Amino acid sequence: xxxxxxxxxxxxxxxxxxxxxxxxxxxxxxxxxxxxxxxxxxxxxxxxxxxxxxxxxxxxxxxxxxxxxxxxxxxxxxxxxxxxxxxxxxxxxxxxxxxxxxxxxxxxxxxxxxxxxxxxxxxxxxxxxxxxxxxxxxxxxxxx
Numbered sequence: 001x002x003x004x005x006x007x008x009x010x011x012x013x014x015x016x017x018x019x020x021x022x023x024x025x026x027x028x029x030x031x032x033x034x035x036x037x038x039x040x041x042x043x044x045x046x047x048x049x050x051x052x053x054x055x056x057x058x059x060x061x062x063x064x065x066x067x068x069x070x071x072x073x074x075x076x077x078x079x080x081x082x083x084x085x086x087x088x089x090x091x092x093x094x095x096x097x098x099x100x101x102x103x104x105x106x107x108x109x110x111x112x113x114x115x116x117x118x119x120x121x122x123x124x125x126x127x128x129x130x131x132x133x134x135x136x137x138x139x140x141x142x143x144x
Contacts, residue, residue, distance in 0.1 A: 002118040002134060004127045008033055008063075011119050012044040021113035024050040025099030027092055027130065028121025031059045038063060043070035051105035051113050052083040056095035057121075060086035080105075092126065093133045100138055 001022075003014040008030050024045060030038060045053075046067070055063040064086035071082040083105060087095050100116050118134070120127045 004120045008121050009041050017048045021049050021051045023052045023103050023116045025054050026119045027056045029057050038066040039069050042067040052103050054099040054103045055086040060088045
């Protein structure tokens, strides 16, 4: 499933709350977003069913940390860990491959997840780039 939003805070509404468990890939620029807003939105996305998260973009490390902070607030130490990862450099296509093919929930959250949600934040050009890669069948970069 691919969703697009003009800003990170709009993702929970764009994704909805009826998907069950899912792996979330977020691509975009959140440099201008305040950390408290990122943590709040990350919390909403985790509550809506995200069980693993991969972030890509110029601020991906900070966004990953915001998901970690949200998970700490939401879950008990004995709960399964929400796996997070990020990549700030490289191509969108490489990061999408990582998010679609190689991002998995931790044990305890791996049963019952049915989909990967690709969330593109920002420009239409980024959305078009992601759509073209999806239409190509998510090839490895040296296969494309």
